[in-house]
Amino acid sequence: xxxxxxxxxxxxxxxxxxxxxxxxxxxxxxxxxxxxxxxxxxxxxxxxxxxxxxxxxxxxxxxxxxxxxxxxxxxxxxxxxxxxxxxxxxxxxxxxxxxxxxxxxxxxxxxxxxxxxxxxxxxxxxxxxxxxxxxxxxxxxxxxxxxxxxxxxxxxxxxxxxxxxxxxxxxxxxxxxxxxxxxxxxxxxxxxxxxxxxxxxxxxxxxxxxxxxxxxxxxxxxxxxxxxxxxxxxxxxxxxxxxxxxx
Amino acid sequence: xxxxxxxxxxxxxxxxxxxxxxxxxxxxxxxxxxxxxxxxxxxxxxxxxxxxxxxxxxxxxxxxxxxxxxxxxxxxxxxxxxxxxxxxxxxxxxxxxxxxxxxxxxxxxxxxxxxxxxxxxxxxxxxxxxxxxxxxxxxxxxxxxxxxxxxxxxxxxxxxxxxxxxxxxxxxxxxxxxxxxxxxxxxxxxxxxxxxxxxxxxxxxxxxxxxxxxxxxxxxxxxxxxxxxxxxxxxxxxxxxxxxxxxxxxx
Amino acid sequence: xxxxxxxxxxxxxxxxxxxxxxxxxxxxxxxxxxxxxxxxxxxxxxxxxxxxxxxxxxxxxxxxxxxxxxxxxxxxxxxxxxxxxxxxxxxxxxxxxxxxxxxxxxxxxxxxxxxxxxxxxxxxxxxxxxxxxxxxxxxxxxxxxxxxxxxxxxxxxxxxxxxxxxxxxxxxxxxxxxxxxxxxxxxxxxxxxxxxxxxxxxxxxxxxxxxxxxxxxxxxxx
Numbered sequence: 001x002x003x004x005x006x007x008x009x010x011x012x013x014x015x016x017x018x019x020x021x022x023x024x025x026x027x028x029x030x031x032x033x034x035x036x037x038x039x040x041x042x043x044x045x046x047x048x049x050x051x052x053x054x055x056x057x058x059x060x061x062x063x064x065x066x067x068x069x070x071x072x073x074x075x076x077x078x079x080x081x082x083x084x085x086x087x088x089x090x091x092x093x094x095x096x097x098x099x100x101x102x103x104x105x106x107x108x109x110x111x112x113x114x115x116x117x118x119x120x121x122x123x124x125x126x127x128x129x130x131x132x133x134x135x136x137x138x139x140x141x142x143x144x145x146x147x148x149x150x151x152x153x154x155x156x157x158x159x160x161x162x163x164x165x166x167x168x169x170x171x172x173x174x175x176x177x178x179x180x181x182x183x184x185x186x187x188x189x190x191x192x193x194x195x196x197x198x199x200x201x202x203x204x205x206x207x208x209x210x211x212x213x214x215x216x217x218x219x220x221x222x223x224x225x226x227x228x229x230x231x232x233x234x235x236x237x238x239x240x241x242x243x244x245x246x247x
Numbered sequence: 248x249x250x251x252x253x254x255x256x257x258x259x260x261x262x263x264x265x266x267x268x269x270x271x272x273x274x275x276x277x278x279x280x281x282x283x284x285x286x287x288x289x290x291x292x293x294x295x296x297x298x299x300x301x302x303x304x305x306x307x308x309x310x311x312x313x314x315x316x317x318x319x320x321x322x323x324x325x326x327x328x329x330x331x332x333x334x335x336x337x338x339x340x341x342x343x344x345x346x347x348x349x350x351x352x353x354x355x356x357x358x359x360x361x362x363x364x365x366x367x368x369x370x371x372x373x374x375x376x377x378x379x380x381x382x383x384x385x386x387x388x389x390x391x392x393x394x395x396x397x398x399x400x401x402x403x404x405x406x407x408x409x410x411x412x413x414x415x416x417x418x419x420x421x422x423x424x425x426x427x428x429x430x431x432x433x434x435x436x437x438x439x440x441x442x443x444x445x446x447x448x449x450x451x452x453x454x455x456x457x458x459x460x461x462x463x464x465x466x467x468x469x470x471x472x473x474x475x476x477x478x479x480x481x482x483x484x485x486x487x488x489x490x491x492x493x494x495x496x497x498x
Numbered sequence: 499x500x501x502x503x504x505x506x507x508x509x510x511x512x513x514x515x516x517x518x519x520x521x522x523x524x525x526x527x528x529x530x531x532x533x534x535x536x537x538x539x540x541x542x543x544x545x546x547x548x549x550x551x552x553x554x555x556x557x558x559x560x561x562x563x564x565x566x567x568x569x570x571x572x573x574x575x576x577x578x579x580x581x582x583x584x585x586x587x588x589x590x591x592x593x594x595x596x597x598x599x600x601x602x603x604x605x606x607x608x609x610x611x612x613x614x615x616x617x618x619x620x621x622x623x624x625x626x627x628x629x630x631x632x633x634x635x636x637x638x639x640x641x642x643x644x645x646x647x648x649x650x651x652x653x654x655x656x657x658x659x660x661x662x663x664x665x666x667x668x669x670x671x672x673x674x675x676x677x678x679x680x681x682x683x684x685x686x687x688x689x690x691x692x693x694x695x696x697x698x699x700x701x702x703x704x705x706x707x708x709x710x711x712x713x714x715x716x717x718x719x720x
Contacts, residue, residue, distance in 0.1 A: 133653045143652070320719070
C-alpha cells in the first residue's frame, strides 16, 4: 500500500479556489439583509458540506475496510475523518464569526444546523482517543472502522432530531440565503463548493502520501538497523508508541 | 485478507498432507505490534494423533494454540483446522474444538452446573443434563456441581474447565498445560479424561518435557524468540535436544 | 435464539445474585435528584426542567451500567466462550442490549416515582412518559452495548465509553425531552408533538440496531 502525491489536483484546486475568491468579491451581489458579512456564507457552507460529505465517505471507506481487510481502506478512512475534522474546526470558527456579525453572539443555539454540526464535530473528535487507546494495530483499525460506520449513521439522525427540536420550539431565525439565492449567488456558491471539494481531496491525497512515505522510511530504517521487520504490517494509523507502520 | 492470497500452502514439513490432516500450519507468523511472536511455523497433524508443543515461557506456545482455536488470526501463513481454512472458514471448525487455556472460561457468579448448562446451550446440545452429570462425575466434582465457581479451589476449577472443554465431544482438543494446579490424584483423573481416544486429536502445550514427548506423535519445539527449533515427528527429537531450547544451567 | 436466551439468562441470574448494577444506578439517581434540587434551587419541577432533570439523571445512571456490562466477559473470558461456540456474535449483542434495557427499566420503576414525589410532578403524564422511556431505553441500550464493546478492549475504557456515548446519545435526549416536556407541563399533559418525537426515537432505535447487527461480528474478532 502506497500513496503518491497528487500532481494535477493541487493546481486545479488553486485555480478553482482563486476563481471562487474573485467571484465572491467582485461578482456576487451583497445580500439585501445582511450586507457584506453574508459573504462568509461562501466559505462557511462549502466547508460544512465538504466536512459532512467527508464523514460519510469515511463511513463507506470503513465498510470497504471491514469487508476486504485491506489496510489501505483504513488509511483512507482515517485521513478522510482527519481532514473533515480540520474543516469542521473552520466551520465552527466561520460560523461563530457569522453569528457574531449577525446577532452579536459568538454561538447561537437557535440555528439547528450549527448545533447539529457541533455535536457531530464533538463525536468525531473522539475518534482520536479511541484509536490511541487500542494498541493492537489490526484491532485498532477494525474498531475505528466500526466507529466510522456508527458515526456515519448517526450524522443524518442527528440533523433530523436537532432540526425538529428547533422548528418546534423556536421559529427559524435564520431565513437564510437558502431561500433567496439569485443566479449570480448560486454560481458563486457552486464554484466555491467545487473548489472546497477539490481542496478536501487534495489535502486527503497529500496526507495519505505523507503518511505512506513516513511509514516506508521507518521500515527502511528498521531494516537497516537489522531489526526484524514485520513484513505484513502496512498500517499507517496511529499507535501509542512512536512507531510508524510499514508501507 | 490480502496476505492469504500471497502465500499458498506447501508441504513444508514433508508429511503426507492427506485429507485426514486435522491441522495444517504453513509458514504461520503472528505479530504483536512490530515484532513477531512466532514465525514460520509449519507442521501437520493427522487424525487421532497428539502434537506436543514445547518451549520456554514467552516462546509463543499459547499464541499457536489460540490460533488453532480460531481465537487469533495469523499475521501471515496458512492455517487449516478440521478442514476449515482460517480465518475465513472459522465457522466450520467452531463447535468441534475443545479449548483449555490458561483461563478456565467459567463465570464466577454461576455454579459449575450453570456454567456447563450455558456452554451446552451455546453449543446446541439438547438435553445436556445427562452429559453434564456424567462429566462432573468423571472429573470428581459430583458433590461440587452446585457450587459457585468463585468458591472453587484451583484444582477443582481446572477440572471444571476440563468438563467445559469436553462437553460437546470435540474432535480436536487444544490443551494449555492441563495438569496445572492438580495434585497427583486429580492428575490421574484428568489423564483419563484428556487422554488419546479414537476419533480425537490433541494438541498439548506443556512444561513437562519428558512426559510431553512420551505422549507425542508430532512435536513443535519453539525457542524463546518464537523461532521453530523442531517441527515434525517426535521420534526425530531427543529429550536432550528438547531441553536445550530452555536454556539456563543445562549440563 | 437459544444462545441469546442463554446469555440473557446468565446475565440476569448474575445480577440477581450480586446486585451490582441496578441498586447502584437507583442510588445514583436518588442522589442526583437531591443534587438537582439544590443546584437548581427548586422543590417543584415541571415541563422542560422536569424532563431535563429526569432524562439527564437516567442518562448518567445508564453510563454506570454501560461501563460494567461487558466487564465479566472481558475478565472471565466470556468473549472467548462465545467465539469458541458455533454461535453468531450478534446473539451476544442482542442479549446485552436486552440486559441494559431491563436494567434501565428496573431503574426507572424506582426512580420515576421517587422523582415524581421529590419534585411534586403531576401523575397524569407518567403513563405516556413510561412509553417515552421504553423507546429511549432501547436507544440507550443499543448504543451503549455497541460503545461498550468498542471500549472494553481499549485502555482507559472507563473514559472512552462515556466520551463516545454522549455525542451519540444527543438525538435520544432531544427526542425524549421533546416528548416528555409537554407531558410534564404544569397544566397537564399535552400530546401535540408526541407522535413526531416517538417516531424519531423509534427511527434512532432501528438505525442503531441495524448498525449493531451489521458490525458486531467485526468487534468480536481476534
